[in-house]
Amino acid sequence: MSILQWIYSVLSFLGHDVGYALAYIIESIILLIFVSISLIVMVYLFRKYMAxxxxxxxxxxxxxxxxLQLIADALKLAGKEVxxxxxxxxxxxxxxPFVVFxxxxxxxxxxPYGNLSIFGDxxxxxxxxxxxxxxxILSIMPIGEVLAGIGSHNKYALMGALRSVAKDVSFEVPMMISVLAIVMMASARTATSLNLxxxxxxxxxxxGILEPIGLFVFFIAMIARASYAPFDMGESDSELVSGYxxxxxxxxxxxxxxxxFGTIFLGSLLVSLLxxxxxxxxxxxxxxxxxxxxKGIVLVLISFTVWLSMPRIRIDKLVNVGWKYLLPISFINLVLAGVLTLGLGW
Amino acid sequence: MHGVLRLKAKLDGEVIKELEPVIGYLHRNAEKLCEMGFYCDNLIYFDRMDYVGAMNMEVGYLEAAEKILGVPPPERAKWIRVIMAELSRLAAHLVWAGAYGLDLGMLTPFFYCFGEREKILTIFTEACGSRQETNYMSIGGVYQDFNEKIIEEIKDFLKTFPKRMEIIYNIYVKNDVFLSRTKGIGVLSRDLAIAYGVTGPMLRASGVEYDVRKAEPYLVYDKVNFDIPISHKGDNLARFLVRFEEMRQSLKIIKQALDKLPEGPYFNPKAKKSMMIRMRGDGEYYARTESSKGEFGVYIVGDGGVKPYRVRVRSPTFKNLSILPVLSKDVMLADMIAISGSIDLVFGEIDR
Amino acid sequence: MEVKEPKKGIPLVGIIAGMISVASHLFKKPLTVQYPEQKPYEPERFRFRISLKLDDCVGCTLCEQVCPNGSIKMEKLERENPRNKRMLYPDVNFGTCTVCRNCEEICPTTAIYLTHEFETSRTRNSFLYSPVELTMDEKEVKK
Structure with a gap:
């Protein structure tokens, strides 16, 4: 029994159509609340950990x-003159900003979030x-950054946006190829191998045990997608004020x-799931x-440590890392996954 | 980046084609103000030049002023000055080490550096009552004598600091990304460095073994044993390593100075307090000292009055900054930031 | 002396070592102090506020002359003091005082001296301390 059915069983007196519609709406609201609470916890955790x-x-x-610091900060931001x-x-x-968020x-x-005792799935x-x-959806977010960079009519914002696009493009391909290896291995056992x-x-x-290379490539690609140090090209705060x-x-x-912060959390959840x-x-x-x-929080803490202890990579070297190192080893990973699946039947 | 520097850059994509530093935003007219104060007052303007390592500036001014006034400091004061100057060289290099990390996007080592610097500032407070703009030295000696507690604290610091310094050093140099940002970037050749009048750690990183403390010893630097770290690479990493090696040498000097610290008066009786505003200076004198940024020169002209006729400062960072447009031609924007960070800019000294 | 370049190690090992050494600071004691509740360590010779002993002051105006910023100005104060015939006493503008301690050093009778007190926050226009206020504690002045 999933949470949707659980809500519907409460609302079943409204009939099938209205009940399910309401249940979906309530579910979406729960999702929004979950995401915002987890973001607040993330930011609090980051600030405490960094300190x-x-x-x-x-x-x-x-x-x-x-x-309550984060709530106070949010109120301050909301009260600011636009x-x-x-x-x-x-x-x-x-x-x-709305595209990004x-x-x-x-x-x-x-x-997929798994079970929690009485609530079910x-x-x-x-x-x-x-x-x-x-x-x-993850590849929609860079579009938001580009829109911000171009719409601001500001040289720093434009350069920040261009940098972040260069970063995203060069890390997208290795990330997808390392996911492909997993889909390949899963397809030996399930018919719906695109279902997470x-x-x-x-x-x-x-x-992660079968494909440590894939884990490495995917984790680095998620760091790049979330764009914090060493890959905070979009912001580059000592060079480009605040980027886009x-x-x-x-x-x-x-x-x-x-x-x-949401991307860090999402990335950690994805790494722990895959x-x-x-x-x-x-x-x-x-x-x-x-x-x-x-698992997610442990990965988040590892990401924070990376953030706090690494300097920024220069943009041309970053693109090099993406195309010259990560892409070849993600191909090697793909071949290894094929060998494991077809040759050894794992 | 340290201070208020404006850089006008002409870019071609990410590559810098032309760069023009605009300075003067921290101009406080220190040289002119020095003409209006007594010889003893002017020390506070020198504190505010290189505000991260103020004691070195005081030593530079007093080298010149004491010659003009004819009140040489006693032996004990000289040793105390050496200890304090080296401590503030450590403090200045620590600020640089932390800020360089921030320039490259490294957030954490900055706090470790300032945590260590705090201990040095506590020693300063223990000795003279204020943290940063110390005004500790006075004409013909120092303001207050060392007591047992200060010596004890410096010894404690000498024990704990090397370990902490190695931790900071290892966080930097073991990081491949840091090496990729510094190795081979901003190479300053030996000839160019000499032609532009670059001094200090930047010159030494380009392979010139020149240090005023060795070449023309002032105070008691000829009685202590230390090495001049040099490197022939001339890139950002060489400057980084030279500065860290200098910190190790400073520790060595402090250790020796504490052992050799003689007993005796800590100020020249000719410069006792009632004489402070009556001392008259005649003639002109140029003194050069090795501050944490390079060769710091002070030129004083006295006209026989109680106030100097003219004070002129040769600022090391100003000369070092002049190399930035040359070095950052046809490099990427991010490298320009790394190079300007490695110069160790302190604007109190450039703009004066 | 030629400085040693760091040895070339295996890639990533140095980065991970750096991360561990950063993360190992997690359980160390913080260096910062929560100021109003906890007092930071105050060295013995720490000085900030200028104080005055009215009976010792002889009105020689040396402190006014030596003050580099002109923070000290002499002021006439009707007061019975045989040593101070001109009835001149210093008043201090703390808005411009840089705590150079020249006045303490030059005073022939140690009438002007600096004390430990440093919590002297005031409104912008009330940094000027009269000679009588200089003799009092900071708490009394605020009243």
Missing amino acids: RVQQRIGPNRVGKFGL IFPKERDDLPYKVA FGLVLAFAFL LTITYSDVSIIFIFA ESIVTTEILPY STEYTGLRFGLFYMGL YLGGFNGPISSQVGFIWLLV
């Missing part, structure tokens, strides 16, 4: 242990091609900020959601 690693204390004034640059390209400028929220809808939507859908959930449920060993978000203030800036067994854990499958979250 402790840098031998500081971090936010501790608003609320107990500074827990300043529009004079020579902006109006529509792209205004739309860009809602693309991100959409991607969360297609992740927490997955929001089922799709037989959910992998393709998630990566299609059936990939995870039918695996014997986590794919230079001209943004208030809530629109907040959406870009949330987009960054390579580390996702909601499968050593103890009973009734708490799959907890396993997923634990």
